[in-house]
Amino acid sequence: MADEPLVLGIETSCDETGVGIVRGTTLLADAIASSVDTHARFGGVVPEIASRAHLEAMVPTIERALKDAGVSARDLDGIAVTAGPGLAGALLVGVSAAKAYAYALGKPLYGVNHLASHICVDQLEHGPLPEPTMALLVSGGHSSLLLAPDITADVRPMGATIDDAAGEAFDKIARVLDLGFPGGPVIDRLAKEGDPKAIAFPRGLSGSRDPAYDFSFSGLKTAVARWIEAKRAAGEEVPVRDVAASFQEAVVDVLTRKAVRACKDEGVDHLMIGGGVAANSRLRALAEERCERAGVRLRVPRPKLCTDNGAMVAALGAEMVARGRPASDWELSADSSLPVTDPHVPGAPDHDHVHEVSKDNLYS
Amino acid sequence: MDTATPAVTAALHDGTSVVAASSRVDARRHGELLLPAVDRVLAEAGVKIDAVTGVVVGVGPGPYTGLRVGLVTAATFASALGVPVHGVCTLDGLAYEAGLDEPFVVATDARRKEVYWARYENARTRATDAAVDRPAEIAEQVAGLPAVGAGALLYPETFPDARGPEHVSAAALAALAAEKLEAGGEFLPPQPLYLRRPDAQVPKNYKVVTPK
Ligand SMILES: [Zn+2]
Numbered sequence: 162m163a164d165e166p167l168v169l170g171i172e173t174s175c176d177e178t179g180v181g182i183v184r185g186t187t188l189l190a191d192a193i194a195s196s197v198d199t200h201a202r203f204g205g206v207v208p209e210i211a212s213r214a215h216l217e218a219m220v221p222t223i224e225r226a227l228k229d230a231g232v233s234a235r236d237l238d239g240i241a242v243t244a245g246p247g248l249a250g251a252l253l254v255g256v257s258a259a260k261a262y263a264y265a266l267g268k269p270l271y272g273v274n275h276l277a278s279h280i281c282v283d284q285l286e287h288g289p290l291p292e293p294t295m296a297l298l299v300s301g302g303h304s305s306l307l308l309a310p311d312i313t314a315d316v317r318p319m320g321a322t323i324d325d326a327a328g329e330a331f332d333k334i335a336r337v338l339d340l341g342f343p344g345g346p347v348i349d350r351l352a353k354e355g356d357p358k359a360i361a362f363p364r365g366l367s368g369s370r371d372p373a374y375d376f377s378f379s380g381l382k383t384a385v386a387r388w389i390e391a392k393r394a395a396g397e398e399v400p401v402r403d404v405a406a407s408f409q410e411a412v413v414d415v416l417t418r419k420a421v422r423a424c425k426d427e428g429v430d431h432l433m434i435g436g437g438v439a440a441n442s443r444l445r446a447l448a449e450e451r452c453e454r455a456g457v458r459l460r461v462p463r464p465k466l467c468t469d470n471g472a473m474v475a476a477l478g479a480e481m482v483a484r485g486r487p488a489s490d491w492e493l494s495a496d497s498s499l500p501v502t503d504p505h506v507p508g509a510p511d512h513d514h515v516h517e518v519s520k521d522n523l524y525s
Numbered sequence: 526m527d528t529a530t531p532a533v534t535a536a537l538h539d540g541t542s543v544v545a546a547s548s549r550v551d552a553r554r555h556g557e558l559l560l561p562a563v564d565r566v567l568a569e570a571g572v573k574i575d576a577v578t579g580v581v582v583g584v585g586p587g588p589y590t591g592l593r594v595g596l597v598t599a600a601t602f603a604s605a606l607g608v609p610v611h612g613v614c615t616l617d618g619l620a621y622e623a624g625l626d627e628p629f630v631v632a633t634d635a636r637r638k639e640v641y642w643a644r645y646e647n648a649r650t651r652a653t654d655a656a657v658d659r660p661a662e663i664a665e666q667v668a669g670l671p672a673v674g675a676g677a678l679l680y681p682e683t684f685p686d687a688r689g690p691e692h693v694s695a696a697a698l699a700a701l702a703a704e705k706l707e708a709g710g711e712f713l714p715p716q717p718l719y720l721r722r723p724d725a726q727v728p729k730n731y732k733v734v735t736p737k
Contacts, residue, residue: 209589209723216593216717220604234605250590253556254597260560261598265574265605491560523567523574 170475173255174247181472241478244272245499252495282473300436301328320374355406528595529587612713622697632676640676
């Protein structure tokens with residue numbers, strides 16, 4: 162069992178209820194229930210609505226994942242769950258569910274980090290992660306550059322956004338252009354028909370004295386909104402496709418330049434890109450181009466594995482089991498600001514014997 | 526189990542009586558405390574987990590975040606064991622525990638200066654649907670009645686005859702459910718009684734993670 166553990170993963174950090182099942186680095190099931198449509202009319206994720214939806218979807222999504230994978234819950238080697246970071250109330254539903262499920266089945270529980278899971282999911286696509294791996298995580302909730310010498314134990318922050326997440330900028334610009342929510346896919350689509358060089362939007366934190374690996378998208382967001390508003394005020398038509406293309410270019414230019422530079426500076430020859438924005442076609446293309454020039458191997462999972470899902474949590478959980486990392490306690494709590502440096506939340510060592518006693522009592 | 530009030534409470538009932546119970550009052554730590562409470566009652570009773578034939582959960586009304594802990598725990602626990610999960614109104618559990626044989630009111634703290642409440646004919650018979658209101662607005666409907674629960678104790682102007690129990694106990698909930706099962710009574714679906722619409726405000730910068 163140690164090499165190819167069978168693990169079920171639960172993800173509820175935002176608006177997707179995800180339950181995935183993996184065997185080692187092989188994906189067996191990736192069941193998702195999303196409340197994104199409910200949030201659309203609010204132009205963003207409403208935490209209470211997301212939490213209510215997680216509760217409703219939890220058991221059906223677990224059952225669907227087991228059915229898709231064709232495995233029995235009794236055969237699982239462990240249950241993994243996103244312990245953080247994310248929306249507190251949403252995380253709590255998943256953590257509570259995972260604890261009860263693991264407990265009732267007599268399986269070890271692994272509370273894992275959402276960001277480390279976004280990186281680890283690539284094992285399901287491209288096999289074991291090279292060590293170290295540089296990872297660029299970009300979504301509506303995060304924009305981070307992370308160095309991962311060991312995804313189960315050692316993840317180091319290189320840089321992060323100092324204001325908005327990249328995906329948030331896409332949502333905001335889509336809102337300004339009346340394109341609906343979420344903004345990423347529609348801007349990507351329109352940008353393909355626009356000229357990325359039409360408008361020179363600013364590249365945040367790109368000066369020689371700026372932090373090398375941090376990001377800032379707030380200024381860009383404001384600049385684009387102002388540019389659009391000026392056009393409208395002048396009674397001119399807004400060239401939506403050119404705005405989309407030029408805005409998107411500004412975002413992906415900074416993201417890829419900094420990521421590739423971090424690889425070079427650290428002597429890392431693999432770059433992994435994950436998170437919802439990794440589905441962006443221009444980000445993929447530009448990263449490919451720049452990585453090739455720099456001699457860096459690029460690894461980007463398929464879009465469905467880039468957005469939040471349970472498979473990524475299962476992938477990291479399986480790695481925890483395979484490497485013999487300690488399981489979490491039944492007291493495990495949801496931590497909305499779990500530091501990226503904690504790939505998982507191990508239990509207190511002095512608690513172990515207590516569980517062993519009750520385990521004999523309960524399951525033998 | 527029940528997490529609709531500040532009490533995190535679990536109990537094991539064998540069809541005849543409560544064999545183990547655990548309650549802790551900590552409104553902020555439902556998520557951390559519930560499963561250890563379940564573990565404690567099973568271990569204390571010395572019962573193997575496969576012996577559990579059903580799960581009873583308080584469906585509220587109660588403050589949402591804590592309430593969901595009990596419901597999702599009960600649902601996944603029951604799903605893993607392949608046993609049914611029965612919903613019981615949390616106020617009914619309190620009423621049962623109060624044991625009064627006359628008309629009375631159960632009121633719990635709904636925060637935001639409101640109470641979750643219902644009127645009862647006696648300990649086993651609820652007379653009104655659970656509702657959420659400001660105490661002053663229901664003063665006439667509860668006038669002259671004894672009242673139990675933290676919501677009653679919090680607002681003595683509306684509930685001059687307030688008394689305990691303050692919070693629900695899973696022991697009472699389980700005993701009530703055992704009676705119902707025996708009598709073939711009906712349960713509620715294991716879904717939360719929120720009684721309020723979600724606050725639809727999009728927070729700024731949700732889920733932003735800034736390591737450093
Ligand atoms: Zn994410």
